[in-house]
Amino acid sequence: xxxxxxxxxxxxxxxxxxxxxxxxxxxxxxxxxxxxxxxxxxxxxxxxxxxxxxxxxxxxxxxxxxxxxxxxxxxx
Numbered sequence: 001x002x003x004x005x006x007x008x009x010x011x012x013x014x015x016x017x018x019x020x021x022x023x024x025x026x027x028x029x030x031x032x033x034x035x036x037x038x039x040x041x042x043x044x045x046x047x048x049x050x051x052x053x054x055x056x057x058x059x060x061x062x063x064x065x066x067x068x069x070x071x072x073x074x075x076x
Contacts, residue, residue: 027068032058036068 026039028049033056042049042065049065051058058064 025067025069028061028065029068029071030056030058031064031066032056 027036028039028042029036030051030053033051033053035051035053035056037052039049041052049059049061051065061067
């Protein structure tokens, strides 16, 4: 399996990825462009998901888009 997370510089407007974040369960990660975003930004109907990045055509949960909690290393 490809490594999904790559290092990148983070700005002050990036999503808080700490395990204590209130909305951590609703964060998605795009396996194509590396964008991280709230699930609500990626869907209009709750069934079909697409990366909100205009330059990216990734779509589908567990196809190109992944819940952040599934791709971050566990704390065990």
